[in-house]
Amino acid sequence: MNTALRLRFSVYAQRGLTRDLIARRSIHSSFLVAKDYPAHTLLPMPALSPTMESGTIAEWGLQEGDSFSAGSVFCSVETDKATMDFESQDDGFLAKILREGSGAVDIPVGAPIAVVVEEEEDIGAFSDYVLEAEVPVTAAPEAGESKAPDTSSSTPAPVGREVSTEHVLLPSARFLAESKGLDATGLPGSGKGGRVTKGDVLAAIASGTFMPPLAKESAAPVQAASAMQPAAATPGAPFTDLEIPPVDTMGTFEDVANNNMRKVIARRLTESKREVPHFYTSMEVELDDVLKLRKQLVADHDVKVSVNDVIIRCCSLALRDVPEVNGTYDPKTDAIKLQNSIDISIAVATPAGLITPIVPNTDKLGLSEITDKVRDLAGRAREGKLAPEEYQGGTFCVSNLGMFGIDEFSAVINPPQAAILAVGGGSRRVVPTPYIDGAEEQAKPSIKTIMTARLSADRRVVDEATASLFMSAFKHYISKPELLLL
Amino acid sequence: MLSSRFLRPAAARVSATRFMSSHTFDISGCFETHNFETAPAESVEATKDELVSMFELMYTMRRMEITCDNEYKARTIRGFCHLYDGQEAVATGIENALTHDDSWITSYRCHCVALCRGGSVSKVVGELFGVADGYSGAKGGSMHMYNKEHNFYGGAGIVGAQVPVGSGLAFANKYNQKPGEPMNVAIACYGDGAANQGQIWEAANMSALWKLPMIFCIENNHYGMGTSMERHSSINDYYKMGNAIPGLRIDGMNVLAVKEGMRFAKEYCGAGNGPMYIEMMTYRYHGHSMSDPGTTYRNREEIDFTRSTRDPLEFIKKCLMDAEFMTKEEITATEKRIRKEVQAEVLEAKKSSPPGLDQLTTDIYAKDLTPGNQAYPDFIRMPDFANSKTFNN
Numbered sequence: 001m002n003t004a005l006r007l008r009f010s011v012y013a014q015r016g017l018t019r020d021l022i023a024r025r026s027i028h029s030s031f032l033v034a035k036d037y038p039a040h041t042l043l044p045m046p047a048l049s050p051t052m053e054s055g056t057i058a059e060w061g062l063q064e065g066d067s068f069s070a071g072s073v074f075c076s077v078e079t080d081k082a083t084m085d086f087e088s089q090d091d092g093f094l095a096k097i098l099r100e101g102s103g104a105v106d107i108p109v110g111a112p113i114a115v116v117v118e119e120e121e122d123i124g125a126f127s128d129y130v131l132e133a134e135v136p137v138t139a140a141p142e143a144g145e146s147k148a149p150d151t152s153s154s155t156p157a158p159v160g161r162e163v164s165t166e167h168v169l170l171p172s173a174r175f176l177a178e179s180k181g182l183d184a185t186g187l188p189g190s191g192k193g194g195r196v197t198k199g200d201v202l203a204a205i206a207s208g209t210f211m212p213p214l215a216k217e218s219a220a221p222v223q224a225a226s227a228m229q230p231a232a233a234t235p236g237a238p239f240t241d242l243e244i245p246p247v248d249t250m251g252t253f254e255d256v257a258n259n260n261m262r263k264v265i266a267r268r269l270t271e272s273k274r275e276v277p278h279f280y281t282s283m284e285v286e287l288d289d290v291l292k293l294r295k296q297l298v299a300d301h302d303v304k305v306s307v308n309d310v311i312i313r314c315c316s317l318a319l320r321d322v323p324e325v326n327g328t329y330d331p332k333t334d335a336i337k338l339q340n341s342i343d344i345s346i347a348v349a350t351p352a353g354l355i356t357p358i359v360p361n362t363d364k365l366g367l368s369e370i371t372d373k374v375r376d377l378a379g380r381a382r383e384g385k386l387a388p389e390e391y392q393g394g395t396f397c398v399s400n401l402g403m404f405g406i407d408e409f410s411a412v413i414n415p416p417q418a419a420i421l422a423v424g425g426g427s428r429r430v431v432p433t434p435y436i437d438g439a440e441e442q443a444k445p446s447i448k449t450i451m452t453a454r455l456s457a458d459r460r461v462v463d464e465a466t467a468s469l470f471m472s473a474f475k476h477y478i479s480k481p482e483l484l485l486l
Numbered sequence: 487m488l489s490s491r492f493l494r495p496a497a498a499r500v501s502a503t504r505f506m507s508s509h510t511f512d513i514s515g516c517f518e519t520h521n522f523e524t525a526p527a528e529s530v531e532a533t534k535d536e537l538v539s540m541f542e543l544m545y546t547m548r549r550m551e552i553t554c555d556n557e558y559k560a561r562t563i564r565g566f567c568h569l570y571d572g573q574e575a576v577a578t579g580i581e582n583a584l585t586h587d588d589s590w591i592t593s594y595r596c597h598c599v600a601l602c603r604g605g606s607v608s609k610v611v612g613e614l615f616g617v618a619d620g621y622s623g624a625k626g627g628s629m630h631m632y633n634k635e636h637n638f639y640g641g642a643g644i645v646g647a648q649v650p651v652g653s654g655l656a657f658a659n660k661y662n663q664k665p666g667e668p669m670n671v672a673i674a675c676y677g678d679g680a681a682n683q684g685q686i687w688e689a690a691n692m693s694a695l696w697k698l699p700m701i702f703c704i705e706n707n708h709y710g711m712g713t714s715m716e717r718h719s720s721i722n723d724y725y726k727m728g729n730a731i732p733g734l735r736i737d738g739m740n741v742l743a744v745k746e747g748m749r750f751a752k753e754y755c756g757a758g759n760g761p762m763y764i765e766m767m768t769y770r771y772h773g774h775s776m777s778d779p780g781t782t783y784r785n786r787e788e789i790d791f792t793r794s795t796r797d798p799l800e801f802i803k804k805c806l807m808d809a810e811f812m813t814k815e816e817i818t819a820t821e822k823r824i825r826k827e828v829q830a831e832v833l834e835a836k837k838s839s840p841p842g843l844d845q846l847t848t849d850i851y852a853k854d855l856t857p858g859n860q861a862y863p864d865f866i867r868m869p870d871f872a873n874s875k876t877f878n879n
Contacts, residue, residue: 090552110560
């Protein structure tokens with residue numbers, strides 16, 4: 001929430017109003033006529049779903065001064081579930097947009113977002129309209145300049161003090177006194193050398209000993225050196241934030257707001273990296289036979305199959321052979337659940353973020369069926385047209401960065417899956433042939449296309465031996481593609 | 487108060503119009519019949535008072551439903567909320583053709599029907615807010631508005647369940663028929679999505695066999711929740727669904743056609759000819775309920791097209807202006823007035839308080855359980871077994 005909104009709600013909280021009452025104040029009825037403005041209605045952020053708490057205005061469909069009728073779309077609102085259009089039920093004119101751009105993020109339900117009027121001639125009156133409560137609270141704290149209270153304080157220092165008034169307050173006592181807005185330097189101190197401790201200040205507050213209010217220093221511009229101070233607040237006001245000094249950044253930067261999908265990805269993968277003990281096993285596999293098979297399919301049978309589809313099929317067969325990798329760890333019961341079906345998710349890079357659509361029952365699909373399914377899912381993923389059940393779930397994931405030129409990489413496991421296979425691109429390398437003892441002529445080294453596959457596995461579900469078994473099964477299938485027939 | 491206007495039955499209104507101006511409107515092409523030798527009239531005469539009252543009722547319904555939408559989005563109303571805007575002509579036409587002695591039962595989309603039958607905007611919206619002055623005393627909510635005095639048997643939440651009950655009401659009307667007078671009819675309104683419910687076929691069969699004065703009224707708004715009628719029903723001519731039972735299809739956006747069609751139906755059924763199927767071709771602008779945006783299964787263009795070409799309010803405004811009963815300025819002034827009235831009633835409803843705790847235990851049992859004084863016949867086993875007649879016998 002931005003500062004203005006936080007202040008507004010703190011104002012309301014002080015008045016003891018609940019959120020419900022704020023909504024019930026008929027913000028949308030035309031009975032709230034502010035002085036000097038013609039009859040108008042404040043359009044509140046609607047609750048577009050029963051669980052919606054706040055929404056972000058993705059885009060305004062109208063501009064100030066536009067007319068609208070029943071059925072026209074004011075704006076599209078991004079909620080926790082989906083992006084929905086906010087339609088008008090009535091006719092009218094949009095006089096002023098109150099929230100747009102960066103101010104339109106995470107607006108709570110019920111907060112006014114625009115001003116609408118019924119008569120066209122009233123539009124002009126709202127050109128400078130500012131929502132009343134958004135005017136910043138004028139009791140904004142001034143930055144305190146120095147640690148010490150001013151020496152021109154009229155209270156005489158008590159007898160027996162060995163330190164100057166500047167240093168008489170121990171840090172915790174000073175903090176406490178300043179947060180209450182009081183000057184505690186006049187108190188008799190029980191600390192060393194007559195210093196005032198926190199206990200003294202607490203006792204003074206409890207017993208009602210008079211402490212003069214903390215004098216505000218004249219507002220000299222804050223210097224970076226002395227600026228890390230608790231700001232002097234008006235007496236009785238709650239403690240306010242630290243004044244962060246303006247920092248001279250080198251160069252400019254741009255804030256890129258995350259859309260919902262990226263936020264969800266960020267949250268889930270952080271959780272994965274933090275909660276799941278990852279370990280990695282790599283294997284290099286030879287792709288030559290697969291590439292030969294591909295060429296044959298295209299040339300003889302006009303069937304286009306990509307290396308990724310073969311990898312997916314190999315993974316599904318390897319999962320069939322090593323079903324321990326096709327599981328989930330349930331932290332609540334500390335148990336490993338082995339899934340019955342093999343559903344492989346494929347990582348697809350879309351403009352909005354990385355999404356992993358699922359190929360269900362992968363082991364039961366043939367190579368061309370996998371190709372078609374992957375092509376369909378990837379296409380629809382890029383357009384954002386996937387149904388939730390098509391990307392939620394899955395028992396294993398395959399991520400292929402070969403087309404981007406990556407040799408090898410390690411992927412993050414998508415919870416609640418147990419493993420993810422990260423596959424690089426094939427590179428042509430010189431491979432030595434085995435040394436044959438006693439042969440007249442050793443065979444020449446050959447050039448093969450080698451690809452590195454790295455499995456990131458959840459150590460709670462899969463141990464190193466099982467992962468190795470899986471990788472050798474995978475290598476087994478991919479080096480000899482004729483085994484894919486089985 | 488807006489409610490008093492609608493208590494006077496249509497018949498009384500017509501007889502007072504001898505000295506008022508009236509205009510003939512052409513409604514040919516609004517009807518299709520099935521198994522009928524006769525048909526409703528091709529033109530209808532309407533007086534200024536009738537048209538103005540219909541317009542005001544429909545506009546009140548529209549404003550009330552829009553207000554419900556706004557209040558729901560402001561979270562002052564929660565739970566289920568099924569809105570009727572776009573279909574106002576159906577309720578208004580039926581209300582003007584039938585009397586308050588005819589029984590009316592409808593589905594959960596019942597706010598506007600409740601408004602017609604003994605309701606006011608503050609009572610209906612108050613029911614949604616949950617105040618003690620609400621239509622059902624805040625015990626029913628959006629879907630369960632009920633008013634026995636005006637023969638309105640609710641608001642029903644279960645899809646299609648109101649239709650067999652409606653047949654029962656028709657049976658009661660036939661049973662209570664006064665000799666020499668036509669029977670009061672019973673009308674059950676349900677949607678195209680409900681039309682294939684098995685219980686409706688059963689009710690239709692019994693109504694036909696016993697020749698009950700029952701009107702099966704299908705409000706065809708083309709979508710059963712989110713499924714279009716081509717995809718949820720293999721028969722799309724709902725007025726022919728009665729097979730041997732005669733049917734009538736009416737353009738449900740034309741309030742005069744609805745009124746004339748319903749008058750025809752009341753005459754037919756009240757004379758003891760048996761039940762009748764009526765299909766009202768209508769449209770709803772909102773989604774199925776407030777949880778449904780209404781745009782995932784249909785285009786916005788379709789909704790805008792219907793709003794601009796077939797809107798029932800625009801139609802009746804056009805009728806008023808063509809007959810020169812009201813000028814454009816008068817219409818706008820009426821609209822403004824009704825808006826203010828609706829707003830005032832909603833504010834009044836908002837100020838009311840929820841029912842007290844003493845209401846928690848009322849409306850559960852019959853009021854008086856003394857044997858012999860009971861509202862129910864003696865053979866009904868009362869909830870308190872000790873007070874049942876059979877036990878005391």
